[in-house]
Amino acid sequence: xxxxxxxxxxxxxxxxxxxxxxxxxxxxxxxxxxxxxxxxxxxxxxxxxxxxxxxxxxxxxxxxxxxxxxxxxxxxxxxxxxxxxxxxxxxxxxxxxxxxxxxxxxxxxxxxxxxxxxxxxxxxxxxxxxxxxxxxxxxxxxxxxxxxxxxxxxxxxxxxxxxxxxxxxxxxxxxxxxxxxxxx
Amino acid sequence: xxxxxxxxxxxxxxxxxxxxxxxxxxxxxxxxxxxxxxxxxxxxxxxxxxxxxxxxxxxxxxxxxxxxxxxxxxxxxxxxxxxxxxxxxxxxxxxxxxxxxxxxxxxxxxxxxxxxxxxxxxxxxxxxxxxxxxxxxxxxxxxxxxxxxxxxxxxxxxxxxxxxxxxxxxxxxxxxxxxxxxxxxxxxxxxxxxxxxxxxxxxxxxxxxxxxxxxxxxxxxxxxxxxxxxxxxxxxxxxxxxxxxxxxxxxxxxxxxxxxxxxxxxxxxxxxxxxxxxxxxxxxxxxxxxxxxxxxxxxxxxxxxxxxxxxxxxxxxxxxxxxxxxxxxxxxxxxxxxxxxxxxxxxxxxxxxxxxxxxxxxxxxxxxxxxxxxxxxxxxxxxxxxxxxxxxxxxxxxxxxxxxxxxxxxxxxxxxxxxxxxxxxxxxxxxxxxxxxxxxxxxxxxxxxxxxxxxxxxxxxxxxxxxxxxxxxxxxxxxxxxxxxxxxxxxxxxxxxxxxxxxxxxxxxxxxxxxxxxxxxxxxxxxxxxxxxxxxxxxxxxxxxxxxxxxxxxxxxxxxxxxxxxxxxxxxxxxxxxxxxxxxxxxxxxxxxxxxxxxxxxxxxxxxxxxxxxxxxxxxxxxxxxxxxxxxxxxxxxxxxxxxxxxxxxx
Ligand code: SF4
Ligand code: FES
Ligand code: FES
Numbered sequence: 074x075x076x077x078x079x080x081x082x083x084x085x086x087x088x089x090x091x092x093x094x095x096x097x098x099x100x101x102x103x104x105x106x107x108x109x110x111x112x113x114x115x116x117x118x119x120x121x122x123x124x125x126x127x128x129x130x131x132x133x134x135x136x137x138x139x140x141x142x143x144x145x146x147x148x149x150x151x152x153x154x155x156x157x158x159x160x161x162x163x164x165x166x167x168x169x170x171x172x173x174x175x176x177x178x179x180x181x182x183x184x185x186x187x188x189x190x191x192x193x194x195x196x197x198x199x200x201x202x203x204x205x206x207x208x209x210x211x212x213x214x215x216x217x218x219x220x221x222x223x224x225x226x227x228x229x230x231x232x233x234x235x236x237x238x239x240x241x242x243x244x245x246x247x248x249x250x251x252x253x254x255x256x257x
Numbered sequence: 258x259x260x261x262x263x264x265x266x267x268x269x270x271x272x273x274x275x276x277x278x279x280x281x282x283x284x285x286x287x288x289x290x291x292x293x294x295x296x297x298x299x300x301x302x303x304x305x306x307x308x309x310x311x312x313x314x315x316x317x318x319x320x321x322x323x324x325x326x327x328x329x330x331x332x333x334x335x336x337x338x339x340x341x342x343x344x345x346x347x348x349x350x351x352x353x354x355x356x357x358x359x360x361x362x363x364x365x366x367x368x369x370x371x372x373x374x375x376x377x378x379x380x381x382x383x384x385x386x387x388x389x390x391x392x393x394x395x396x397x398x399x400x401x402x403x404x405x406x407x408x409x410x411x412x413x414x415x416x417x418x419x420x421x422x423x424x425x426x427x428x429x430x431x432x433x434x435x436x437x438x439x440x441x442x443x444x445x446x447x448x449x450x451x452x453x454x455x456x457x458x459x460x461x462x463x464x465x466x467x468x469x470x471x472x473x474x475x476x477x478x479x480x481x482x483x484x485x486x487x488x489x490x491x492x493x494x495x496x497x498x499x500x501x502x503x504x505x506x507x508x509x510x511x512x513x514x515x516x517x518x519x520x521x522x523x524x525x526x527x528x529x530x531x532x533x534x535x536x537x538x539x540x541x542x543x544x545x546x547x548x549x550x551x552x553x554x555x556x557x558x559x560x561x562x563x564x565x566x567x568x569x570x571x572x573x574x575x576x577x578x579x580x581x582x583x584x585x586x587x588x589x590x591x592x593x594x595x596x597x598x599x600x601x602x603x604x605x606x607x608x609x610x611x612x613x614x615x616x617x618x619x620x621x622x623x624x625x626x627x628x629x630x631x632x633x634x635x636x637x638x639x640x641x642x643x644x645x646x647x648x649x650x651x652x653x654x655x656x657x658x659x660x661x662x663x664x665x666x667x668x669x670x671x672x673x674x675x676x677x678x679x680x681x682x683x684x685x686x687x688x689x690x691x692x693x694x695x696x697x698x699x700x701x702x703x704x705x706x707x708x709x710x711x712x713x714x715x716x717x718x719x720x721x722x723x724x725x726x727x728x729x730x731x732x733x734x735x736x737x738x739x740x741x742x743x744x745x746x747x748x749x750x751x752x753x754x755x756x757x758x759x760x761x762x763x764x765x766x767x768x769x770x771x772x773x774x775x776x777x778x779x780x781x782x783x784x785x786x787x788x789x790x791x792x793x794x795x796x797x798x799x800x801x802x803x804x805x806x807x808x809x810x811x812x813x814x815x816x817x818x819x820x821x822x823x824x825x826x827x828x829x830x831x832x833x834x835x836x837x838x839x840x841x842x843x844x845x846x847x848x849x850x851x852x853x854x855x856x857x858x859x860x861x862x863x864x865x866x867x868x869x870x871x872x873x874x875x876x877x878x879x880x881x882x883x884x885x886x887x888x889x890x891x892x893x894x895x896x897x898x899x900x901x902x903x904x905x906x907x908x
Contacts, residue, residue: 101460102461103477104460104461104463104465104479105463106476107465107474112466112467
């Protein structure tokens, strides 16, 4: 699986060439590698933008404004779900839970969190990304890397940024705190 | 550049060093190993009834043992457990949710409830989900009438659907000329994927995507190329994978089933021939654990369509100008009788072809013997191995011996081509029993690990002398087995190879007297051979006299120089194959689907075929009947008496 990320870090998505090389190296059948790469949504079988933006539209985020963000961003960029802007800079995908419900509504770009988003802040994010200087994630590293760079990190090539910044915030621990205090 | 980067990145796996001498090449293939067996026994309660089962059982197996039927799609007795269809849900006491019985092991005093309201709702729910995306196109689906989904839906499903959404559609795949796909109908049980990987040993099919984009596919338009591929059609519980040549030709309720035996290889797979009227529509496997388990090769499944082409249905006599004249059967028989009695006995030569049954061969032998001809041979292109004892030409360890042996040496043998179903058994033994396989001869592409010992008869000699690097391994084996191909013996040094194999048998455990184990096995390539050898058919005279009349009993694989230019050639057979081109007189016959007859397979098991379809024309009499009127003997008048004699002659 790191190898699939590795392929993405070079080609930008999982190419057939990449699948063939992995199959050859790991002595697997190409069908098996394809099976894995198409199962996980982090592996893209089509090119994505330099900045891949995922907007959570799962229950919690949706009621907190996720649906509105998703609709407005699609309109703003004039693309559909899973589409890429003509300049190849930004792509948009709707996500079933970014695993950060405590900061709903959540938008992610190249797997970095942008918490408590609004339509405006999300627009600022994609506009910045198109201009080449996206705002820094609200948690984690101090700058947003490109999709290829992020894939390289997932492949196991540490860029030193992954452990930067806060990982677990106050709201994340709220439930734990409450339960420790014995409140229902 | 990526290849280079990746090489730095990946550590090679797999090539784990085995303790083999360096000059031996280990060919590695991926295998599946089942989990360990436990042998503790305890009681479980199925719907209140206690039943004693083994600890290795799943709830599903326990229910089957108790005679309770559980609906299922993905579970299959001969494949690994996938547990992905959820159709087999049952209620288990103490568990808040229903449990997939095929994927859950039993535990002591487990109480299973299969007939409760909870189970009914669970099953109905699963049915609803399966049908949410399954097209309701049964009227145009080839599986209609024999579809698990239809049947189970009728019993366990609801009458009306509640899904108002559009159903998804999936693109059909082109996976070869034998399998028709309608992938929209797939319910993702993955039986086809598991079969190709686990039984056939080919890794082309895979499950691609997830959720509603999930589909069974190959990696960009690949083909399924294994020799057993037709079996996925039988395994597919719905109409997603269908038999392509058979498609849209018949409905299952129009078909009549005829239990018979296959003759495409020497294994004698048990088959079920489905006919409509007088036409064979398709061939399916029958279960026989000692022969073909539940599989048949694609050749056995699809070869019958050849019986519709180039059939010989009228007796023909070649004219001086090379054209053929039609004869009546009586004329043909008297011409043959005239020709046969006009020459001396030793000027007649008989050659028996590969699809002949024991009765035909016996009648043929008797006829020629009466004419004082002893020159009859079934071993066309084969060495002169003798027929004095059965053990000289049989698969002595039997087919099931593959499950017992701990070391299998293939000599000049590519079971993948010669007997694909046997090959699947070997693969299974490699995976389940840890059977070691060694290959002597050219290294074939086999779906399991093997050690390649060498390429020449010298290797065999070294092994027999104990000087080969592999000898140590061989000496350790308790019940080693040699599988020697009949085709390997067709070489000019075939006799020498056979002698070396016997020598090897004597110097090692291959012949293990203590265990009553004879590990020398000959895998014949032709269905008729063992039967003929059982009847003692070996040429007993020197073949120096040039034959004036050659009688080919459906023989097509002879050496061309064996038939003298000026001889009168009689060809009795069912298809205008090679032998018919040599013929001066053609007497039509019946094929294996058209006669009730005995065949003896490579491990010496006599099996009877049943006539499934009629021979193509009324003038085509039974081969034996034709022979009978030639040999003028009352015993040939009735099939029963002939069979009785044949059975007495079989050892
Ligand atoms: S094609 Fe048939 S056998 Fe294969 S997964 Fe689909 S339903 Fe199962
Ligand atoms: S529901 Fe949106 S992050 Fe979990
Ligand atoms: S048969 Fe048990 S889950 Fe499919």
